Amino acid sequence: MLGYVGRRLLQLIPVFFGATFLIYFMVFSLPGDPIAALFGERPPPDSVIAAIRAEYNLDEPFIVQYFLYVGGILTGDLGTTYSGRPVEDLLAQAFPITFRLAMLALFFEAVAGILVGLIAGLRKGKLFDASALVVSLLLISVPTFVLGFILQYVFAIQLGLFRTTVGPGAPIQDLILPAIVLASVSFAYIVRLTRASVADNVGADFVRTATAKGLSRPRVVTVHVLRNSLIPVVTFLGVDIGSLMVGAIVTEGIFNINGVGGTVFRAITLGEGPTVVSFVAVMVIIYMLANLLVDLLYATLDPRIRYVK
Amino acid sequence: MIGNQAMTSPQSSSDRAAAAPLLEIKNLEVGFKTQRGFIPAVEGVSMRLEAGQTLAIVGESGSGKSTTAQAIIDLLPGAGKVTGGQILFEGRDLTTLAPKEMQAVRGNLIGYVPQDPMSNLNPVWNIGFQVEEAIRANGVAKGKAARARTIEVLQQAGLADAEVRLKQYPHQFSGGMRQRVLIGIGLSSRPKLLIADEPTSALDVTVQRKILDHIETLTRDYGTSVLFITHDLGLAVERADQLVVMYKGKVVESGRSVDILANPLHPYTQKLVAAAPNLASRRIQSARRPESTRKLDIASIGSVDDRMMAKADARDSGPSENLVTVDDITKIYRIRRGGFKTDELKAVDGVSFTMPRGTTTAIVGESGSGKSTVAKLMLQLETITSGSIRFDGQDVAKLKGADLLKFRRRVQPVFQDPYGSLDPVYSVGNTISEPLRAHGIGDKKSRSARVYELLEQVALPASTVNRYPNELSGGQRQRIAIARALALKPDVLVLDEAVSALDVLVQGQVLELLTDLQAELELTYLFITHDLAVVRLIADTVCVMQSGKIVERATTDEVFDNPREEYTRTLLEAIPGAHFEFGR
Numbered sequence A: 001m002l003g004y005v006g007r008r009l010l011q012l013i014p015v016f017f018g019a020t021f022l023i024y025f026m027v028f029s030l031p032g033d034p035i036a037a038l039f040g041e042r043p044p045p046d047s048v049i050a051a052i053r054a055e056y057n058l059d060e061p062f063i064v065q066y067f068l069y070v071g072g073i074l075t076g077d078l079g080t081t082y083s084g085r086p087v088e089d090l091l092a093q094a095f096p097i098t099f100r101l102a103m104l105a106l107f108f109e110a111v112a113g114i115l116v117g118l119i120a121g122l123r124k125g126k127l128f129d130a131s132a133l134v135v136s137l138l139l140i141s142v143p144t145f146v147l148g149f150i151l152q153y154v155f156a157i158q159l160g161l162f163r164t165t166v167g168p169g170a171p172i173q174d175l176i177l178p179a180i181v182l183a184s185v186s187f188a189y190i191v192r193l194t195r196a197s198v199a200d201n202v203g204a205d206f207v208r209t210a211t212a213k214g215l216s217r218p219r220v221v222t223v224h225v226l227r228n229s230l231i232p233v234v235t236f237l238g239v240d241i242g243s244l245m246v247g248a249i250v251t252e253g254i255f256n257i258n259g260v261g262g263t264v265f266r267a268i269t270l271g272e273g274p275t276v277v278s279f280v281a282v283m284v285i286i287y288m289l290a291n292l293l294v295d296l297l298y299a300t301l302d303p304r305i306r307y308v309k
Numbered sequence B: 001m002i003g004n005q006a007m008t009s010p011q012s013s014s015d016r017a018a019a020a021p022l023l024e025i026k027n028l029e030v031g032f033k034t035q036r037g038f039i040p041a042v043e044g045v046s047m048r049l050e051a052g053q054t055l056a057i058v059g060e061s062g063s064g065k066s067t068t069a070q071a072i073i074d075l076l077p078g079a080g081k082v083t084g085g086q087i088l089f090e091g092r093d094l095t096t097l098a099p100k101e102m103q104a105v106r107g108n109l110i111g112y113v114p115q116d117p118m119s120n121l122n123p124v125w126n127i128g129f130q131v132e133e134a135i136r137a138n139g140v141a142k143g144k145a146a147r148a149r150t151i152e153v154l155q156q157a158g159l160a161d162a163e164v165r166l167k168q169y170p171h172q173f174s175g176g177m178r179q180r181v182l183i184g185i186g187l188s189s190r191p192k193l194l195i196a197d198e199p200t201s202a203l204d205v206t207v208q209r210k211i212l213d214h215i216e217t218l219t220r221d222y223g224t225s226v227l228f229i230t231h232d233l234g235l236a237v238e239r240a241d242q243l244v245v246m247y248k249g250k251v252v253e254s255g256r257s258v259d260i261l262a263n264p265l266h267p268y269t270q271k272l273v274a275a276a277p278n279l280a281s282r283r284i285q286s287a288r289r290p291e292s293t294r295k296l297d298i299a300s301i302g303s304v305d306d307r308m309m310a311k312a313d314a315r316d317s318g319p320s321e322n323l324v325t326v327d328d329i330t331k332i333y334r335i336r337r338g339g340f341k342t343d344e345l346k347a348v349d350g351v352s353f354t355m356p357r358g359t360t361t362a363i364v365g366e367s368g369s370g371k372s373t374v375a376k377l378m379l380q381l382e383t384i385t386s387g388s389i390r391f392d393g394q395d396v397a398k399l400k401g402a403d404l405l406k407f408r409r410r411v412q413p414v415f416q417d418p419y420g421s422l423d424p425v426y427s428v429g430n431t432i433s434e435p436l437r438a439h440g441i442g443d444k445k446s447r448s449a450r451v452y453e454l455l456e457q458v459a460l461p462a463s464t465v466n467r468y469p470n471e472l473s474g475g476q477r478q479r480i481a482i483a484r485a486l487a488l489k490p491d492v493l494v495l496d497e498a499v500s501a502l503d504v505l506v507q508g509q510v511l512e513l514l515t516d517l518q519a520e521l522e523l524t525y526l527f528i529t530h531d532l533a534v535v536r537l538i539a540d541t542v543c544v545m546q547s548g549k550i551v552e553r554a555t556t557d558e559v560f561d562n563p564r565e566e567y568t569r570t571l572l573e574a575i576p577g578a579h580f581e582f583g584r
Helices: A001-011 A011-031 A033-038 A046-055 A062-074 A087-122 A127-141 A145-156 A171-201 A204-213 A215-248 A249-254 A260-270 A273-301 B013-019 B064-072 B099-105 B127-136 B143-156 B174-189 B205-224 B235-239 B257-263 B267-275 B277-288 B288-300 B304-317 B370-376 B403-412 B429-440 B444-457 B462-466 B472-487 B502-522 B532-538 B558-563 B566-574
Strands: B021-036 B038-048 B052-057 B079-087 B110-113 B193-197 B225-230 B240-249 B250-256 B322-336 B344-357 B360-364 B388-389 B413-414 B492-496 B525-528 B539-544 B549-555
Touching: A001 A273, A001 B064, A001 B532, A011 A062, A011 A145, A011 A273, A011 B322, A046 B429, A046 B472, A062 A273, A087 A171, A087 A215, A087 A249, A087 B205, A127 A171, A127 B193, A127 B388, A145 A171, A145 A249, A145 B558, A171 A215, A171 A249, A204 B174, A204 B257, A215 A273, A215 B127, A260 A273, B013 B472, B021 B064, B021 B566, B038 B052, B038 B064, B038 B079, B052 B064, B052 B235, B064 B079, B064 B193, B079 B288, B099 B277, B110 B174, B127 B143, B127 B174, B127 B250, B143 B174, B143 B549, B174 B193, B174 B205, B205 B225, B225 B235, B235 B257, B240 B257, B240 B267, B250 B257, B250 B267, B257 B525, B304 B370, B322 B370, B322 B429, B322 B525, B344 B370, B344 B388, B344 B462, B344 B525, B360 B370, B370 B492, B370 B525, B403 B413, B413 B472, B429 B444, B429 B462, B429 B472, B429 B532, B444 B462, B444 B472, B472 B492, B532 B558, B539 B558, B549 B558, B549 B566
Parallel strands: B052 B225, B052 B240, B110 B193, B193 B225, B360 B525, B360 B539, B413 B492, B492 B525
Antiparallel strands: B021 B038, B021 B079, B240 B250, B322 B344, B322 B388, B539 B549
């Protein structure tokens, strides 16, 4: 087991270099001159431009720029933005907020999604099931920003239950509403996935045998139906951690959250290579760790899966 | 036993408990709600089971036998409902119990052993957990005592190293072991009644025998009554005192099992007795010995086997060349053990035999004996590790390109599961004509004509062409699989457990069809099966396989009449009903 985890962690190294190289190359290939964009209508004297280009190694060939950047990472220097702010600062500011938002959303979608899906699956074809299917279809088809504005208007502006936008430091109570919006689509998928899986398992032979043993209905459902049904759901949740971390641009915009999505978006438009690459690298690592976690959880849920030593 | 007059007088309740049967089903009606309305599955079924006795319900699939059993402990699948009648267990009507009361009956008073050991244990919980759960739920023991009782139950179930194996998961157990665990669970709280729903139909004959002996010993020790549900007449005769024969949801015959089988009154029971291959194997034997024709009375109705016998006799005379020669073949699988280590598994070990044209060679053995691997090697679906298979003079391992395609055209497979081997979204016509299209034979018109010709050969109506597999029964599907295999006019059919999944009556029809086709088209069959009784009906020569080797190879009669090997004798002994004496 430990050996397996170790090997998976070692795999992070080539993936890290591959991902950073590709992203760096893409940012490098973006059209437009970042320095010109920095100054707008009135370009500064050529000497100033030359100085800035030299400072950021912009005149070097791509491959040299990349290795200078990687060298910086290995010595703990992630570079600076064109406005002179160290990239570490940006990471330290944006990631905790996004991380909290994503975890809260994950919590909502997992708990509510599995619960609703379980009940719908057990009552397949009944009213609850039909309603759950309609609601989940609605959530999947309505764009996030529409749902975001509706919830913001109803719960924050009309009912005054939440603040309309997230305040400084992004306290948890301000993140509840955005987390619900962020979780909505995945919630709908989890409801459907759990429902289908539960409905399948309820008819399984071993569930009938468990009932024949004299077990109570709640025990049969939790011990023999739910655990087996969670296996596909867990896979989905793992992949979703990644998309929650990066896919929050719209939600962050609506609720004015200073998180990862917005920061990366601005960095891309400004052509700030080091910022984009650093953020993406962190995302890649999070994504891979989440997947490792899912694989381990998977083996715990399903003993038939065992990793080769 | 004592009659049930006492039932009518409510005041003598103590008498009643002593006099009434343990289980009495009166005019039971069960139906299923479907989109096409309410479909009755069990209609007015009555039966009784005395304490300490064994009752078997026999019938083909769809006869309502399993539905009756499931109705007793209220485990009918979703749309099923008891619509009338009574199920009296110790005088209490089970159909009127509240869910909580029913829960107390299940496991505690009535144990249940399901059909398929592969799908009836939850794959994600270890064995110990699943046994202990039953023990706790029925209040047999608590805490540490429950663990001790779990070990005891598993030891009684025949798991010698129970303590070690508690932590293992179902997938680490063989089918027979899993069934032992399920029996252990069913009997863990010493119920008064054990319902065993086809407890061994998914197992090999030798394992089946052990499991049935085991059930018999335990229930005798505990004084448990047993309700067997089975499609196997031999098993019913051997294991049950009383027999109930069901057909299309109704009881057609009931009484002492020995009486019924020796003298079946209802036409359906007569058909069932005639078609049961395990009993038939005795009849063929008898037919060869004129002095024992007295015992033949149950076979006097013209059965499948008499006609087959005639054909077999006709065939015996014709000499023939060896179409296939299998010479010392070995197949080694490498099993990865992580890193660069591999384990070798010798699935087939030095097997040799020949198949003369127009004859049937049967390979018999338990699961894991390598018989299916031989089929795969014959079909060139796997590569041979060493040795050779010569087909019509050519070494099949060396065939490539067009020659290999030609070989595939001449050697066609029919697999075990008629549900899994037909594409559900292909119509019957498409399925049968697919090999023709794949090999680019004929045009649209001639292919369509060939499809109709094939349907006629396998005795299906021409209208079947536009139907889909899910609309057909298992027997019809297997006919289609055979038609597909015949489409290319092959010389050899490799039949891998081709009739094992079918009911006895359907099995008889398919075997008859195969024999007809063999005579008509001069086909050569390689017949892979675990069922010795079927072998007797269809094979000319038999190879008995054990752990990858052929331990005995002879003509069918020799193997059945004078088995040389101990292992062959064990296999023969294990056929349920093999020792049953007909007549009284």
